[in-house]
Amino acid sequence: MIQKKKWLQRALLASALMMAGSATAAVVTSVRPLGFIASAIADGVTETEVLLPNGASPHDFALRPSDLRRLRSADLVVWVGPELEAFLSKPLQPIDAQKQLSVAALPAIKPLLLKDAEGDEHHHEGHDDEHEHGHHHGEYNMHLWLSPEMAKVTAIAIHDRLLELMPQNKDKLDANLRQFENLLTQTDKNVGKMLTPVQGKGYFVFHDAYGYFEKHYGLSPLGHFTVNPEIQPGAQRLHQIRTQLVEQKAVCVFAEPQFRPAVITAVAKGTKVRSGTLDPLGSGIALGKDSYGNFLTALSNQYVSCLK
Known part of the structure; x- marks a missing residue:
């Protein structure tokens, strides 16, 4: 009996130690595509982890206690900024500024930002609910990882910051950045x-x-159902989209893995329009040296398979 009790105590101690050690040092990114860029730069230097699980949206995520531990023990936290991941603003306050990197705040990113122009047009349609809920994206489109140009700026910034934090890994970090570029x-x-x-x-x-992806590759979007994914589009908006679909101006309507709203199916019903899915967060893609390239390729395939 005593033997069994001792064994149980040891087992409990071991599991407690494992749990304590599970918040290991790593580069922690808010969303998966930032993880693709970070894992290429940090490859062979430190691990990369992503806070948001697959299928979660940065627009309405809530941190768990284990996430807070990961943030506190991270070598570096990489996020877009408070306009996109509002849930990180408070938890990052006590963390050393040197150990966090907001991509939207980088001087080289500022001139590349696109205005959320359609957001203004939405407000004129009488979508007052967007004012009440607070327009998450703020003035600019914050899905920065969808721009290859900004991905390069992000990679350089992660490289430079890791170099300051771990100068002994200069050769490896330099080689990783060259390979990524x-x-x-x-x-x-x-x-x-x-x-x-x-x-x-x-x-x-x-x-x-x-917007960034479409502009970079010269695509022809006719519009979107909503600016803020938590807010369902209004009747007037849906009527406008329906009219354009009936007039056969569109080949395809795209949903997302995080949001598969019934409104899309309803609006396209009885038209010849195909429906597809775009995954702006690269859910199924494993982190690694080639993951950002795989992400861009996968997204392009999603466009092509519906638009062709």
């Missing part, structure tokens, strides 16, 4: 070729996230 150049060319045949085809997306 080469992969990005190659992927960018391939994706450009893939998307050329569908550049003139009109479509609707569920939420206003893809």
